[in-house]
Amino acid sequence: MTDLYPLRRALLSVSDKTGLLELGKALADRGVELLSTGGSAKALRDAGLTVRDVSDVTGFPEMMDGRVKTLHPKVHGGLLALRDNDAHVAAMEEHEIGGIDLLVVNLYPFEAALARGAEYDEMIENIDIGGPAMIRAAAKNHGFVTTIVDVEDYDALLAELDANDGQTSFGFRQLMAQVAYARTGAYDAAVSNWMADAIGEAAPRRRSFAGQIKQTLRYGENPHQSAAFYTDGTNRPGVATAVQHQGKELSYNNINDTDAAFELVAEFDPAASAAVAIIKHANPCGVAKGATLLEAYEKAFDCDRTSAFGGIVALNQPLDAETAKAIVEIFTEVVIAPGASDEAKEIFAAKKNLRLLTTEGLPNVLDKSNTVRQVAGGFLVQDKDAGFIGMDDLKVVTKKAPTQEQMEDLLFAWKVGKHVKSNAIVYVKDGATVGVGAGQMSRVDSALIAAKKAERMAETIGLEQPLTIGSAVASDAFFPFPDGLMEAAAAGATCVIQPGGSMRDNEVIAAADEAGLAMVFTGMRHFRH
Known part of the structure; x- marks a missing residue:
């Protein structure tokens, strides 16, 4: 094995033909012999390049609708042979196997078919066999062979050849081999996870997850932690697929909080009303709906103006100029919305550090997906909390039944509570949170903290009494004792929504x-840890 190794012969077989002709011409100009298959060979030949079909090398035609074309010793021998091993070189000479120094392959678009919801048979036909086999063979032999699996690496390859007089360095081949194995690993993960879902295997014996780098982050939750942001290819509207119009790069905490904000605001149908969620440290500090985004924002802001400073704002409708003017009155880290008007963008342009993200849609909160959490020695996988409760699902358990207006506030509080860290208590009045207690070890403490915040905000905005007076209150899990319920009542709540299911339900109801x-x-409960 040597550090620098020349490219004499390349095999190009790609599904995504972006940049193929430019790459083929650049290689041919450097004297590299081109081998190719099917559509790739035709595209190169139509561009006037000299190409040799793999079927001419193997002596076998492509068959079975292209399923069998590269699975042959003259291909894999050319990729796997150790050039400094006399026995390997002798075998190549005896069997007329020419070495392949560069493999350029990108795989059948399985992930794209999955994203568009293709049927089972089409998904099966989009499982690549020959491509991964060649990639793994070439990457294993990176002492001599260069493997390229991503279009974005074409320029890096050509720069490497220019820098080394038509040769690639061992370090470059190592890097490309790592990229190649990551690609086949991600591909196999997508296939196996799709198949598990397709056959209803909720807990497959082996589970793998993969992502593609979107951004190397400055640091993680804290400056001494390294971090990166990966996408999973699902195209779910949100922070991973959003367009950033302005502002500095998102941080680890920005991404986490923005995701929490947008998933929360998506609970509210934009056709029914405007809605705004303000998030701080992954917990809502204000959520409201209104006839306009501005009204919803102002109501959400009045829940906890202190915590809103430096927060994340999520909207369920496109950002307009009036709401933009209100948002920029205080320091805000990120605003995410399905869209934004040109006037709103102009207003934000004066705040260079404010990030504006648009998504062209809202995530469907009822979609099935998984959440994954790492623990020491393993990871936990569960269905995403897509639990939905409607008006008809509620069971009145007290002598007094809620009014229609109270029912609407109760359901609003319930939707917000689903996105608050447990133990969660949420007070709501007139379609807006007026107190949020999050993440306490005792449900009583959550009720007290939320009420105290409401009292402080009443003083701040000049109200005679806190808005928890006459409010609806939600608890993400049951009240194990009446004490938490009584704290909510003391804060002024007049109606309550909770899962029920405690051994002391009768005491709580009484x-x-x-x-x-x-x-x-x-x-139904909504624990969120």
């Missing part, structure tokens, strides 16, 4: 009746 509260059970 306490609610005694306090004159209306209470409904959902039969």
Whole structure:
């Protein structure tokens, strides 16, 4: 094995033909012999390049609708042979196997077919066999062979050849081999996970996940932690697929908080009302709906103006100029919306550090997907919390039933509570959060903290009493004792939504009746850790 190794012969077989002709011409101009297959060979030949078909090399035609074309010793021998091994060289001479010094392959578009919801048979036909086999063979023999699997590496390859007089360095071949194995690993992960879903295998024996680099981050949650951002290819509207119009690069915490904000605001149908969510440290500090985005923003802001400073704002409708003017009155890290008007963009342009992201749509909160969390020695995989509760699913358990207006606030509070770290207590009045208690070890403490925040905001904005008076309150899990419920009642809540299911439900219901509260059970909890 030597550091520098020349390119004399290349095999190009690509599904995505972006940049293929330019690459083929650049290689031919450097004296590299071109081998190719099927559509790639035709495209190169039509461009006036001299190309030898792989079928001429192997002596076998492509067959079985192209399923069999490169699975042959004269291909794999040319990729795998160790050029400094006398026995390998002798075998190549005996069997007339020519060495292949460069492999350029990108795979059948399985992920693209998956993203567009292709049917089972089409998915099967988009599983590449020969491509991954060649990639793995070439990458294994990176002591001599260069493997290119991504269009974005074509320029890097040509720059490497220019820098080394038509040769590639061992370091470059190593790097490309790592990229190649990551690509086949991601491809196999996509296939195996799709098949598990297709056959209803909820907990397959082996599970793998893969991503593609989107951004190398300055650091992680803290400056001493390195981090990077990867996409999973699902094209779900959100921070991973958004267009950033302005502002500095997103940080690790920005990405995490922006995702939390947008997933929350997507709970509210933009055709029914405008909605705004303000997030700080992955928890909502204000959520509201309104006749306009401006109204929704102002109501959300009034829940906790202090925490909103330096927060993330998510909108369920395209950002307009009036709302943009209100947002820039305080320091905001990120705004994410399905779109933005030109006037709104102009207003934001004066705030160079403010990031504006647009997504051209909202994520479907009912879509099935997985969440993954790493633990020491393994990882936990579960269905995404797509649990939905509608008006007809609520069970009134107290003597007093909620009014229609109270029911609407209860469901609003329930949707917000789904996105608050447990233990979660959320007070809502007139379609806006007025107090949020998050992440406490005791549900009583969450109720107290949320009420205290509401009292402080009442003083800040000059109200005679906190807006928790006459509010609806949601608890993400059941009240194990009446104490948490009584704290909510003391804060002024008049109606309650909770899952139910405690051994002491009867005591809690009796306490609610005694306090004159209306209470409904959902039969579903929303723990969020």
